[in-house]
Amino acid sequence: MSEYGLFLSFNNQEEVFRFPVNPEKINVKDSGDGKSYTVAGLGEINAILYPKLTEISFNSFFPGRMYPFVHLDSKGELKLPIDYVNKIKEWMESRKPVRFVLTGLVPDPLSGTDKGNVVRAMKTFGINMAASIESFDWNTASGSPEDIEFSITLKRYVFYGARKVVPVKGKLSTSVKKIIRPDDRKKPTSYTVAKGDSLWSIAQKLLGSGSRHAEIQKLNGIKDHEVRKLAVGRVLKIP
Numbered sequence: 067m068s069e070y071g072l073f074l075s076f077n078n079q080e081e082v083f084r085f086p087v088n089p090e091k092i093n094v095k096d097s098g099d100g101k102s103y104t105v106a107g108l109g110e111i112n113a114i115l116y117p118k119l120t121e122i123s124f125n126s127f128f129p130g131r132m133y134p135f136v137h138l139d140s141k142g143e144l145k146l147p148i149d150y151v152n153k154i155k156e157w158m159e160s161r162k163p164v165r166f167v168l169t170g171l172v173p174d175p176l177s178g179t180d181k182g183n184v185v186r187a188m189k190t191f192g193i194n195m196a197a198s199i200e201s202f203d204w205n206t207a208s209g210s211p212e213d214i215e216f217s218i219t220l221k222r223y224v225f226y227g228a229r230k231v232v233p234v235k236g237k238l239s240t241s242v243k244k245i246i247r248p249d250d251r252k253k254p255t256s257y258t259v260a261k262g263d264s265l266w267s268i269a270q271k272l273l274g275s276g277s278r279h280a281e282i283q284k285l286n287g288i289k290d291h292e293v294r295k296l297a298v299g300r301v302l303k304i305p
Contacts, residue, residue, distance in 0.1 A: 070170025070192075071137060072124075076157050079165070083153065086136045086144060089124040092168070094193075096120050120195070122166065123219040130212025147214035151204055154218070158199045163223040168193040196223040259300045265293055272304055281305045 072089075075082035097118050104110050128147035129136050138144055157164050169192035197220040204216035254272055265279035265288070273281070283293060285303050 070168060073167040073169075074154070074157075075165045075167070076160075076162070081153070081157075082140075083145070083150065084137055084139050085126060086129055086138070086150075087126050087133075088135075088137070089126040092122060092124045094120065094122050119224065120222040121200070121219060122193070122197070122221075123217065125215070125217045127207060127213045127215040130210065130214070147212070151214060151216070154199065154202050158202065163196045163198055163225075164220075166193065166195055166197045166220050196225065197221060198223050254304050257302050257304055259296045259298055259302060261298050263296060263298075265296070268302065278305075 070088060072085040072092075073082060074085070099116060099118050101113050102110055103113065128150045129144070130147050132144065136144060200219040200221045202216065202218050204214050207213040207215045257268060257272060259268075265282055266276040269279040269282055270276035282288075282302060282305065285305050288296075
């Protein structure tokens with residue numbers, strides 16, 4: 067017996083929903099990108115290259131009424147079927163990655179048994195990956211017209227950034243400077259101070275390095291004597 071949940075979110079969980087009906091099965095495709103060559107005197111050889119991006123696909127439906135097996139969202143609500151469809155289409159049209167999460171509990175066979183047949187402990191399993199929505203097909207269910215059946219395919223998304231090539235005067239070679247890889251979050255322009263915050267922790271959380279705290283201090287005109295005790299609720303500009 068196992069219980070699991072599937073979630074899609076966008077913009078670092080600014081928008082998120084749980085699939086209300088778990089699919090009967092989830093297809094996970096991992097494959098290599100090897101190539102075969104024929105070498106004289108040796109025959110066919112295989113060159114192992116980097117693996118291809120993981121693909122996940124499944125079929126389910128968005129219910130138009132409450133069934134005993136339906137999972138509600140975090141607010142205890144069930145959206146209309148077309149609302150789920152429109153949200154997925156909106157995320158696809160944004161041309162930005164979403165985040166797919168599969169999480170749950172399954173019996174742990176290594177934990178031993180109680181009375182010989184009941185597993186005593188459970189263990190967690192899951193998938194958490196940024197992904198692109200490769201395909202999304204949907205239609206009204208023939209037997210229950212208020213429901214919307216769908217199939218969806220997701221492909222793992224790898225964040226990357228272009229490299230800036232800087233010519234070196236008088237030389238044929240060039241130096242290459244890496245830039246920070248992007249993530250699936252929008253960069254915040256302001257932040258409201260919460261209890262326990264410090265300029266260092268805010269810079270670490272929003273700018274990726276606590277050493278950039280001085281930039282926030284300068285931008286907001288914070289005096290040195292104010293640094294140790296920031297007023298809760300104060301809105302700070304973020305560089």
